[in-house]
Amino acid sequence: MDIKGTKTYCGLLEGSLNLGLATYRKSVSETKRAAILKAAREIFLKDGYSRAAMAEIAREADVSTATLYKHFDSKESLFAAVVQDAYRETDSSMFVDIAGKSARTVLRNIAALYTSQQFEGRMNDLLRVVIAEVPSAPDLARDVYQNSVLDRYSQLQATVDELVARGDLRPHDTSASIRHLAGMVKEFVVWPGLFSLGFTRPDDMDAKIDACIEAYMKIYGARPQASGTSQEDTIGT
Amino acid sequence: MDIKGTKTYCGLLEGSLNLGLATYRKSVSETKRAAILKAAREIFLKDGYSRAAMAEIAREADVSTATLYKHFDSKESLFAAVVQDAYRETDSSMFVDIAGKSARTVLRNIAALYTSQQFEGRMNDLLRVVIAEVPSAPDLARDVYQNSVLDRYSQLQATVDELVARGDLRPHDTSASIRHLAGMVKEFVVWPGLFSLGFTRPDDMDAKIDACIEAYMKIYGARPQASGTSQEDTIGT
Amino acid sequence: MDIKGTKTYCGLLEGSLNLGLATYRKSVSETKRAAILKAAREIFLKDGYSRAAMAEIAREADVSTATLYKHFDSKESLFAAVVQDAYRETDSSMFVDIAGKSARTVLRNIAALYTSQQFEGRMNDLLRVVIAEVPSAPDLARDVYQNSVLDRYSQLQATVDELVARGDLRPHDTSASIRHLAGMVKEFVVWPGLFSLGFTRPDDMDAKIDACIEAYMKIYGARPQASGTSQEDTIGT
Amino acid sequence: MDIKGTKTYCGLLEGSLNLGLATYRKSVSETKRAAILKAAREIFLKDGYSRAAMAEIAREADVSTATLYKHFDSKESLFAAVVQDAYRETDSSMFVDIAGKSARTVLRNIAALYTSQQFEGRMNDLLRVVIAEVPSAPDLARDVYQNSVLDRYSQLQATVDELVARGDLRPHDTSASIRHLAGMVKEFVVWPGLFSLGFTRPDDMDAKIDACIEAYMKIYGARPQASGTSQEDTIGT
DNA sequence: CATGAATGAGTATTCATTCAT
DNA sequence: AATGAATGAATACTCATTCAT
Numbered sequence: 001m002d003i004k005g006t007k008t009y010c011g012l013l014e015g016s017l018n019l020g021l022a023t024y025r026k027s028v029s030e031t032k033r034a035a036i037l038k039a040a041r042e043i044f045l046k047d048g049y050s051r052a053a054m055a056e057i058a059r060e061a062d063v064s065t066a067t068l069y070k071h072f073d074s075k076e077s078l079f080a081a082v083v084q085d086a087y088r089e090t091d092s093s094m095f096v097d098i099a100g101k102s103a104r105t106v107l108r109n110i111a112a113l114y115t116s117q118q119f120e121g122r123m124n125d126l127l128r129v130v131i132a133e134v135p136s137a138p139d140l141a142r143d144v145y146q147n148s149v150l151d152r153y154s155q156l157q158a159t160v161d162e163l164v165a166r167g168d169l170r171p172h173d174t175s176a177s178i179r180h181l182a183g184m185v186k187e188f189v190v191w192p193g194l195f196s197l198g199f200t201r202p203d204d205m206d207a208k209i210d211a212c213i214e215a216y217m218k219i220y221g222a223r224p225q226a227s228g229t230s231q232e233d234t235i236g237t
Numbered sequence: 238m239d240i241k242g243t244k245t246y247c248g249l250l251e252g253s254l255n256l257g258l259a260t261y262r263k264s265v266s267e268t269k270r271a272a273i274l275k276a277a278r279e280i281f282l283k284d285g286y287s288r289a290a291m292a293e294i295a296r297e298a299d300v301s302t303a304t305l306y307k308h309f310d311s312k313e314s315l316f317a318a319v320v321q322d323a324y325r326e327t328d329s330s331m332f333v334d335i336a337g338k339s340a341r342t343v344l345r346n347i348a349a350l351y352t353s354q355q356f357e358g359r360m361n362d363l364l365r366v367v368i369a370e371v372p373s374a375p376d377l378a379r380d381v382y383q384n385s386v387l388d389r390y391s392q393l394q395a396t397v398d399e400l401v402a403r404g405d406l407r408p409h410d411t412s413a414s415i416r417h418l419a420g421m422v423k424e425f426v427v428w429p430g431l432f433s434l435g436f437t438r439p440d441d442m443d444a445k446i447d448a449c450i451e452a453y454m455k456i457y458g459a460r461p462q463a464s465g466t467s468q469e470d471t472i473g474t
Numbered sequence: 475m476d477i478k479g480t481k482t483y484c485g486l487l488e489g490s491l492n493l494g495l496a497t498y499r500k501s502v503s504e505t506k507r508a509a510i511l512k513a514a515r516e517i518f519l520k521d522g523y524s525r526a527a528m529a530e531i532a533r534e535a536d537v538s539t540a541t542l543y544k545h546f547d548s549k550e551s552l553f554a555a556v557v558q559d560a561y562r563e564t565d566s567s568m569f570v571d572i573a574g575k576s577a578r579t580v581l582r583n584i585a586a587l588y589t590s591q592q593f594e595g596r597m598n599d600l601l602r603v604v605i606a607e608v609p610s611a612p613d614l615a616r617d618v619y620q621n622s623v624l625d626r627y628s629q630l631q632a633t634v635d636e637l638v639a640r641g642d643l644r645p646h647d648t649s650a651s652i653r654h655l656a657g658m659v660k661e662f663v664v665w666p667g668l669f670s671l672g673f674t675r676p677d678d679m680d681a682k683i684d685a686c687i688e689a690y691m692k693i694y695g696a697r698p699q700a701s702g703t704s705q706e707d708t709i710g711t
Numbered sequence: 712m713d714i715k716g717t718k719t720y721c722g723l724l725e726g727s728l729n730l731g732l733a734t735y736r737k738s739v740s741e742t743k744r745a746a747i748l749k750a751a752r753e754i755f756l757k758d759g760y761s762r763a764a765m766a767e768i769a770r771e772a773d774v775s776t777a778t779l780y781k782h783f784d785s786k787e788s789l790f791a792a793v794v795q796d797a798y799r800e801t802d803s804s805m806f807v808d809i810a811g812k813s814a815r816t817v818l819r820n821i822a823a824l825y826t827s828q829q830f831e832g833r834m835n836d837l838l839r840v841v842i843a844e845v846p847s848a849p850d851l852a853r854d855v856y857q858n859s860v861l862d863r864y865s866q867l868q869a870t871v872d873e874l875v876a877r878g879d880l881r882p883h884d885t886s887a888s889i890r891h892l893a894g895m896v897k898e899f900v901v902w903p904g905l906f907s908l909g910f911t912r913p914d915d916m917d918a919k920i921d922a923c924i925e926a927y928m929k930i931y932g933a934r935p936q937a938s939g940t941s942q943e944d945t946i947g948t
Numbered sequence: 949c950a951t952g953a954a955t956g957a958g959t960a961t962t963c964a965t966t967c968a969t
Numbered sequence: 970a971a972t973g974a975a976t977g978a979a980t981a982c983t984c985a986t987t988c989a990t
Contacts, residue, residue, distance in 0.1 A: 191423070
């Protein structure tokens, strides 16, 4: 048994130890990264991009500024990561099962999905910060628009197309109609939130959204509608 | 004749021409104020609030920073003045004469008025900056929401109520319906502009707005609609 | 007399006052600039470029850092200005009148000029800092080499050429010979100063320089030299 | 078998192979130390002391920063080690065999030795960094001056004294004369290299050095010189 | 013994606001 | 009234050094 052999053995050993160490470190690192993202989101939401101070984010995340910079190259990239993270976490899927559900119910479910995504993730506040940074970070805003707005539209359109195919909605320009619907809903869900900090879901939100859907159904619904909501329908989350 | 003496003379002169000079001075002052506002708007629109530098605004307005501060107490109040000025200048009146015009035409005229106000005054860009400053200037944002959004809604509602009274629209909750209409229109007119710098009126904007109005008329129109636009109607600016 | 006329008059007056004001301001500004340069030189000489802190320079110059940046765009340009200023102030002219002076005396005077320039302006210390920054500011070093080293060589060469023409020195490759002489002198004047802070003119400096010149004269002198220094010669500053 | 057990086993193993392992470890350690020194020299030469980053040195040496600090207490001591290492490696011996060689040839050989030492080890670049750090590491600079400059001078002087003793050179103050010679040579070999990064031996370097030696011989040579180079002489490395 | 993540003190630079003239 | 120089507080980012594993 020569030194080399010993070394090889020790090398393997080291390998397994290092693996453990590496795993440990990775987990610690991920934890810190997550803490930083959380803190950063909080501060960015509170102060907006420009007024947010890296030092405060670091303090909030309970790390040093240097650690912060180990994880994120710059304030800009930290902000981008916060936004992406928010959109990843708030899985912006608009998918709902249409089987055995009326068009109205399907749309309601989708709207409910959307509103909870907007409110729970404080997406309105985030949206405001993104919008604020359009002059200095136009690419980020474009990405958000793509991933958050347009992507949802296409998901929604797919569903609406199915409803049309199923005969629940009249054949029409679904591309335009879903934007009409989205516009109406945003008027209540997003718009006021852009103008005030901490806009939360008002009590009558559901009723307002229902009204939007009613309007939509009046235009595009296949059959003469029964006024009011049929009680068989349940709203899923 | 030394400088001091000269100065005294100037003082006497002031006395004799008090009114005229005062007027003159006032006009100079007003001119400067206007120049500052113009420059500030430009810079704020270009850079957003935080990145806009008072020094650059002063340079752009061709005054000293001290003069700038003579006219406006702080960056914040300058920004507020810029916003108010923009809203004053872009007289956001939604008033249109409904006499002898169909409901559809009236709504079209209103929409046209609104879109030109938004695009010509670069209100979308301004809106973005206001929204950006919600965390630090919530009052301003609230004011803007009041004066720019809600105020227009009530004007619009008044008109719609008249149309209902005239029998052109079915009786309904006009308060809700105009928000639906506004939401649909904003989806095309305002929303994309929030996400990109220099969003200008696209070519198919009118068609899109017409589609919104058609949707609206399908729900609230009193009579079965003739499809298409009746040619008697003219769209005012 | 109309307002305009008044204005013109006042304008002229303003002009003259402004001129005084402008002059005043300019002088204050120049004073501050000079103070900054002085302080910066001191700090740069003391700490070297990298360790020198802009804040300390500002404190030393009794101005704020912002004022410092009003005068100089960056640390780098401040340093460049310090160097240029040093070379401007220490007018590095090697001109000496050769009329009625022996070659030996002329060379001695030149050497004396050179050494006082090096020592009085603390040029050795400055040289060290410039050399230190070669990796990050190669252009500055090149400039210094041009203006400080090569320029002096050509001045010296012109003089030596005159001495040759006058018959005081043998005809020879003066371009090479002055570098030999310069090299010998620098060995005593510059070289040790590069390796220690605050190297000042040692007592035996003159003797050492004389030895260099003697060596030079042995090679290039026209006539068999009288050993030692003839007392008619006086060394100018 | 868990990791802990394995570790214990390794401990036992260490016991049985103590010497061999220790040797092995030592050699590994030495290898790393050498790698660090090499990397550090490269980085210091490239960036200068202040701009050189310990992290980059570690990366370049393929070790962790902690390992780096195991070997060297601080950046300062690492730099000192780099300098010492450079001077050790570039064995700055000026020793040449004078037997059977003319004074001119001996000096030429010495000069050739010196120039290759300067250029091959990138000593000019190193010198620059040392000089740069005079304010913060005066002792190091003094050491370098001692070991690199003065030490060579005494070696050279010993040789010159021999040449004098042999009758090849006139009796004279050899202490001064070798500094004259050194000064002349440095003017071409070292001086320009201080002012520019990557100054390499120019094509005409040998001719220039020869000219210096010729000048020297004109002053101190014992016999009337034959102009040009006698072909019996060979220049050693 | 080696690692790489973490640190906190330090630095250049900017900017809203004020002041002497 | 107008100027522009001056300010000082604030901020993003870096780096030599240490520590838990």
